[in-house]
Amino acid sequence: MTTTTTPAARPPQTPPGRFEFAPVRGVLAREWALYRRSWAPTTFAAVVEPVIYLLAFGFGMGSLVGAIGGYRYIEFIGTGIVAMSVLFTSMFPGLIDTYVRRVFQHAYEGMLAAPVDVRELVTAEASWIALKSGVYGCAPLLVAIAFGLEPRGTMLLVPLIALVTGFGFALLGIWLSALVPSIKTMDYIISGLITPLFLIAGTFFPLDDFPGWARALAQVNPLYHCVELVRHAAFGLRPWADLGHFAAILAFVALVWCLAVFQMRRRLID
Amino acid sequence: MTSSRLRAPSETLAPATSSAVSLRGVVKRFGSFTAVDGLDLEVAAGTVLGLLGPNGAGKSTTMRMLTAQSRADEGEITILGHRIPRESKRARALMGVVPQHDNLDEELTVRENLTVFTHLYRVPRGERPAAVQRALRMAHLEDRADTRTDKLSGGMRRRLLIARGLVHRPRVVLLDEPTVGLDPQIRQELWGLITELREDGVTVLMSTHYIEEAERLSDEVALMAKGRVVSRGAPAELVQRYAGRAVEEFPAAPTDLERLERLLRPTGLPTRRTGASLAVLRAEELPDSVRDEIGEGDRRAANLEDVFVTLTGETVE
Numbered sequence: 408m409t410t411t412t413t414p415a416a417r418p419p420q421t422p423p424g425r426f427e428f429a430p431v432r433g434v435l436a437r438e439w440a441l442y443r444r445s446w447a448p449t450t451f452a453a454v455v456e457p458v459i460y461l462l463a464f465g466f467g468m469g470s471l472v473g474a475i476g477g478y479r480y481i482e483f484i485g486t487g488i489v490a491m492s493v494l495f496t497s498m499f500p501g502l503i504d505t506y507v508r509r510v511f512q513h514a515y516e517g518m519l520a521a522p523v524d525v526r527e528l529v530t531a532e533a534s535w536i537a538l539k540s541g542v543y544g545c546a547p548l549l550v551a552i553a554f555g556l557e558p559r560g561t562m563l564l565v566p567l568i569a570l571v572t573g574f575g576f577a578l579l580g581i582w583l584s585a586l587v588p589s590i591k592t593m594d595y596i597i598s599g600l601i602t603p604l605f606l607i608a609g610t611f612f613p614l615d616d617f618p619g620w621a622r623a624l625a626q627v628n629p630l631y632h633c634v635e636l637v638r639h640a641a642f643g644l645r646p647w648a649d650l651g652h653f654a655a656i657l658a659f660v661a662l663v664w665c666l667a668v669f670q671m672r673r674r675l676i677d
Numbered sequence: 678m679t680s681s682r683l684r685a686p687s688e689t690l691a692p693a694t695s696s697a698v699s700l701r702g703v704v705k706r707f708g709s710f711t712a713v714d715g716l717d718l719e720v721a722a723g724t725v726l727g728l729l730g731p732n733g734a735g736k737s738t739t740m741r742m743l744t745a746q747s748r749a750d751e752g753e754i755t756i757l758g759h760r761i762p763r764e765s766k767r768a769r770a771l772m773g774v775v776p777q778h779d780n781l782d783e784e785l786t787v788r789e790n791l792t793v794f795t796h797l798y799r800v801p802r803g804e805r806p807a808a809v810q811r812a813l814r815m816a817h818l819e820d821r822a823d824t825r826t827d828k829l830s831g832g833m834r835r836r837l838l839i840a841r842g843l844v845h846r847p848r849v850v851l852l853d854e855p856t857v858g859l860d861p862q863i864r865q866e867l868w869g870l871i872t873e874l875r876e877d878g879v880t881v882l883m884s885t886h887y888i889e890e891a892e893r894l895s896d897e898v899a900l901m902a903k904g905r906v907v908s909r910g911a912p913a914e915l916v917q918r919y920a921g922r923a924v925e926e927f928p929a930a931p932t933d934l935e936r937l938e939r940l941l942r943p944t945g946l947p948t949r950r951t952g953a954s955l956a957v958l959r960a961e962e963l964p965d966s967v968r969d970e971i972g973e974g975d976r977r978a979a980n981l982e983d984v985f986v987t988l989t990g991e992t993v994e
Binding site (some may be wrong): 414415417418419423424429430432434436437441442444445512513514516517518519520521522523555583675676677 | 707744745747748752759763764766767768769770771772773774776778780782784785787793794796797798799808841842844846848849938
């Protein structure tokens with residue numbers, strides 16, 4: 408077995424306890440290898456579903472609603488569905504894939520036996536999911552452009568908005584996946600959290616006519632801030648308001664990163 | 678935040694220590710249950726130590742503590758001079774772990790599974806292909822390199838699992854029940870692999886509940902029960918110390934077994950019931966006076982199982 412072709416293992420020299428990017432890259436390498444096997448069905452589900460929503464609501468409801476705030480309904484909803492797509496392509500993998508890998512596949516045990524810690528593992532898993540959300544989230548916007556939405560340079564911000572929001576919702580999913588006692592209890596999260604999240608975010612209709620409490624609730628819904636940012640990127644930026652929306656999303660990311668790391672550590676390290 | 682930088686091996690050596698793995702007074706509790714209860718264990722560099730014990734003895738918890746996936750409530754753990762859990766990442770970079778659960782990525786090929794772990798173990802980019810090739814060769818999986826893992830047989834998967842833990846040429850290898858649930862033929866194959874590791878000077882800590890496995894592969898065996906090491910030594914030495922050269926088995930009805938035990942008690946020789954017979958350890962020391970009373974039994978060489986059962990009162994496979 409002895410060979411001289413590969414040197415023996417060497418330890419990292421960073422001080423103990425320091426966050427490192429090398430393990431993050433290692434976990435991402437695994438994600439990439441897995442994605443190369445499953446990109447077709449993953450992409451199909453991530454792209455086709457929001458496009459169907461867009462076409463069905465855009466043309467179906469659009470013929471009844473006409474215009475909202477001076478924009479054709481299909482343009483209004485096209486920007487809203489970007490956020491919905493981001494939510495679905497980040498929250499579900501964060502919630503379900505992470506649970507399956509942890510509980511059924513024991514994949515994280517294998518990775519944590521290597522020089523990877525829980526913070527790096529969680530960051531890498533959420534980053535990969537966010538990367539996909541950043542790309543897939545743009546599909547409804549491209550379809551809306553094909554149906555007449557005027558392209559703007561500021562729309563180039565949409566992948567970034569989708570990426571950061573997707574990172575947050577992936578972390579939220581990871582946190583909840585480590586919180587639930589069984590896979591069956593995820594139904595509470597799907598029906599009790601995810602559905603209200605995308606309905607009280609201004610995706611399908613503006614929140615202006617909602618009661619005060621619903622509008623207040625929207626302010627703490629990160630998806631609402633994502634919807635606003637995407638809409639402004641498509642129809643015209645409002646710098647101060649958008650900085651506020653972006654700050655709200657960053658605060659959400661910081662909070663759920665801490666929660667996800669804390670809860671995953673509790674599950675993975677006894 | 679800093680990305681890792683790898684230095685030449687001479688710069689990276691931990692403080693000199695005679696033990697590659699050291700556990701001192703380690704305690705691990707789960708609520709009111711104490712899984713590991715004051716464990717002291719040293720594994721000398723370049724040796725194979727078999728951790729032998731029945732299910733629930735604390736072997737897997739010990740293994741998890743060594744990879745910092747379980748935190749000790751008390752005691753001190755070091756691996757190659759690195760303290761666990763504080764410096765566990767450094768220790769894990771030098772360690773290979775073969776888990777009890779098969780957690781291979783099924784959709785990936787054999788080569789891809791190994792390549793992923795070269796990334797996780799930070800094998801430099803230019804050295805990854807050679808590292809994968811070496812691991813494939815070692816596990817005799819070269820002709821299966823591009824086969825999806827879910828198409829492999831159980832034995833091949835186990836070999837891949839071992840190869841994955843060795844892809845970065847670790848200095849310490851933890852094998853957690855490496856052959857559990859496998860056919861005898863596949864087990865023999867894996868024993869060959871583990872023997873090669875020993876010949877290569879790698880330090881191996883192997884938990885098992887198979888007597889034969891511990892006996893054949895280990896330089897030393899630590900017998901574990903109820904979270905503690907109850908005895909330790911080379912297999913032959915342990916057998917000699919606790920069971921002597923020979924064991925004599927006396928098949929008898931239950932009432933006769935009690936009579937035999939009564940007759941043997943004054944000799945001080947250890948005995949144990951094995952189904953419908955009574956085994957007398959260190960049978961070569963049986964006094965003639967007792968022999969006249971109990972007659973001749975079925976004589977066989979003493980083995981590690983006799984030692985284990987005598988020391989712990991529990992049975993193992």
